[in-house]
Amino acid sequence: MQRNSSISEALRSYEDRIKGKFKPDRRFYGSVGINQKRFGQLVRGEKPIMGFEARNLSQFFGVSLESLI
Numbered sequence: 199m200q201r202n203s204s205i206s207e208a209l210r211s212y213e214d215r216i217k218g219k220f221k222p223d224r225r226f227y228g229s230v231g232i233n234q235k236r237f238g239q240l241v242r243g244e245k246p247i248m249g250f251e252a253r254n255l256s257q258f259f260g261v262s263l264e265s266l267i
Contacts, residue, residue, distance in 0.1 A: 231251070252266040
């Protein structure tokens with residue numbers, strides 16, 4: 199059973215702002231310090247988010263840190 203994660207909500211909000219589908223690439227993963235597999239697990243709510251991940255993703259997606267934890 200998948201649960202809705204705060205990351206997936208931030209991702210949807212980001213896609214609404216850019217008016218398109220977000221397609222992460224190497225630059226994204228390098229800038230946030232999270233690999234592709236880990237990012238997928240976070241988006242699907244399979245793993246808990248770590249502090250540095252929350253900080254980096256909040257900066258990238260332009261959302262508050264509190265909204266991701």
